[in-house]
Amino acid sequence: MGEVRSIEAPFVVSGPSGVAVRTRLKGLSPGDEKVLRLAGGHLGSLASKDLRARCRDGLAHSGQAWAVRKRELTPASSSRWAGSITKGTHDQWALARRCQSAHIQNLEAGIRTIEARLALPVGQKGNKKAPGGYRSRREWHAKSRRLRVLGDRLAAARADRKAGIVHVVCGGKRLARSRHHLEEAGLTESACRGRWEAERWFFQADGESGKRYGNETIRISPDGEVSIKLPAPLAYLANAPHGRYVLTGQVAFAHRGGDWADRVAANRAIAYRIHLDTGRGRWYVTASWQIPPTPTVPIEAALAHGVIGVDMNADLPHARLRSRGGTPTAAWRLDTHGNPTGSPRRFSYDLTGTAQHRDAQVRHALTRLLHWAKTCGVKAIAVGDLDFAAEKTREKHGRRTRFRQLISGMPTARLRARLASMADAMGIAIIAVDPAYTSRWGAQHWKKPLTSTTRMTTRHDAAAVAIGRRAQGHPIRRRTTPPPHDRSDRAGHRTVQARPGVPGREEPRPRIPGPRTRSVRAGCGANAGNQNAQHRPGRSAEPETWQQDSLPLGL
Structure with a gap:
């Protein structure tokens, strides 16, 4: 076994610093929708122009430039x-x-992987x-060409970052590209145009404490x-x-409606955002x-x-859930x-479907x-503090496309x-632990x-136990139990489970007076701790030729 990397200490995750609730804008008239579309489109054009000006300033931006843009x-x-x-x-x-x-x-990360594999012999x-x-040799040649391509991309990205240049698409790059692949996206030209315009609207306003109902731009009264x-x-x-x-x-917030009403009544700052779901044709407001x-x-x-250890890996071998597209999360309760x-x-x-569907599935599972x-x-x-930022590259996993899709689809940040957020509302603490070796040692020892x-x-049930034990400060690897045979040489070293700080954890078991089984006489274990009293090679259990007898020779 190679050198084990250092394990970070577990810590309690801090609670959320903000709240966001959403509800539907119902009962809108055609005139209301017309005003919302005009206002969102006008403000969206101003936001696009301001973003272009900010990207043009780059690293030379300052507070004075910000004030100039605002005045314009x-x-x-x-x-x-x-x-x-x-x-x-x-x-x-x-x-x-x-x-x-x-x-x-x-x-x-991709360049390092390709360089390492190119340096090895083919096959x-x-x-x-x-x-x-x-x-x-064909794959080696193709990867050597790809190495040059990635090197050029890296050089261009580093140059852009040094110069403060960023590339942003208002509305999203994916939606912009889907315009050229309408059949694959399942959209018509009119639907794609409507969705593109709605994504480029700007309809959000920050709150201000002391103002009426906490927001002067988008104001919602206590009655909705x-x-x-x-x-x-x-x-x-x-x-x-x-x-x-x-x-x-009128609107009504079902979730955290009481908290929202208290802030509105006290004229405390609340930010609002209005947006249109073009797929459903519904307007929503987020506070x-x-x-x-x-x-x-x-x-x-x-x-x-106690604690509940949770393993969030997504490849549990559960046939029924896998056939339905389900991603199980393993959890096990541990005592103190x-x-x-x-x-x-x-x-x-379920991680299939739209983003709203996936988000709802995550909420239901966590609930x-x-x-x-x-x-x-x-x-x-x-929970394990997972981070697959450097593990999603195609260079690291090669042809393992299903595994790459697996780790890319895991919503670790979400x-x-x-x-x-949900645990803080229920008064439950979340402890983040280092996930190193939890799956391997959990499967090996539990x-x-x-x-x-x-x-x-x-394997993931055992990993949940390993995560919980690491959060409690216990070692994951279990010490071997006493051997079932009469001699420890047949089944391994005779040890007992003990914490690392317990004195004498590597010493032999204490001798208990009296017979331990019916076939063992009393006093047979008296010399268990004396290694010289055992019949082992290299030990002084028997008198050697050079040893002197205890009695004088003249007697």
């Missing part, structure tokens, strides 16, 4: 609309920079830790009345004083606000009632001593997991965010002992 947008909209647009532009540019950095890391076998050489401050060029469409338009429909993060409890207090109790549980979610934890009385859930005639323990 104010006559065509309003002061508050201009502030929301410039802030959204700044966030979009920062997101593009982070994506650019991730793209550079992905290219570097050399690989192992679990590193891939071998390429299978044929929605009024919008129209941009200056569209002021002629107003049906209320001060250039405002009141929608005929979001900041909350003080929940104080993080000590990890010892969180583990006082690190012992698995009860039976493992599996919570499946069942949290309700089970609440029923068990456990106050902590341990699972972490959803689980932390799969067989936890398998019985009535329970088939999978």
Whole structure:
């Protein structure tokens, strides 16, 4: 076995710092929809122009340039609309920079893999830790050409990052490309055009504490009345004083409606976003606000009632769930001593379909997991701090397309965010642990002992136990039990389970007076701890020729 890398210490994940709830805008008249489309299209064009100006400034951007852009947008909209647009532009540019950095890391990982495989002889076998050489001279030649292509892309990406250049498509690059492949996307030309325009609209406004109902631009009263401050060029469409338009429909927030109503009544800041779902033809409004993060409890207090270890790998061999497109998540409850109790549980979610469907599936699975934890009385859930940022490259996994699709489809970031937010609302702590070797050691040390005639323990059930034990500070690898034979040489070293800090953990077992079995006489184990008293090669158990007798020779 090679050198084991250092394992990071587990930690309690901090709670969410914000809340976002969404509801449907019902009862809209044709006039309301016309005003919303005109306002969204006008503000979207201003946002696109501002984003182009921000990308042109690059790294030379400053607070003064930000103020200049805002002053230029104010006559065509309003002061508050201009502030929301410039802030959204700044966030979009920062997101593009982070994506650019991730793209550079992905290219570097692919180049390292290709260079390592090109240096190996053709046809050399690989192992679990590193891939071998390429299978044929043809593949070797193709990969050498691809290495040059990736090198050129990396050089261009590094040059763009150094110069502060980012490439952003308002509405999304995927939707822009689907225009040329309408049949594959399952869209008509008119539907694609409508979706493209809706994605490029801008209809979000930041809140402001102290103002009426917490937002002067998009205002929602406690009874659900929605009024919008129209941009200056569209002021002629107003049906209320001060250039405002009141929608005929009303809204009601079912989830966290009480929290929203309290903030509205106290005139605290609430940000709103209005958007259109072109597939369903429905309008939605999203309300979001900041909350003080929940104080993080000590990890010892969180583990006082045990822990539930969760393995979020997506390749459980469950035929029925796999045939239906389900992705099971393995979970097992551990007591305070690190012992698995009860039976493992599996919570499946479907990763096929639309993004809204996948998000709903993740919420349902996490809800069942949290309700089970609440029923068990456990106050902590341990999860592996997974990150597949450098594991999705085609260069690392080659022809294993199904495995690449598997790890690419795992919503690790969404699972972490959803689980932390939902667990915080239920008073359950989330403990993140280092996932290194959890699947390997779990299968090696816990799969067989936890398998019985009535329970088939999978590799990921054992990994859940390993994750839970690592969160509790217990070692994952189990020490061997006493051998079943009369001599330890036949079944391995005679040891007992003990923590690393226990004194004398490597010493022989203490001698218990009296017979341990019917076939063993009392006193047979008196010399168990004296290695010289055993009949072993190289030991001084028998008198040698050079040893002197204990009695004088003259007697």
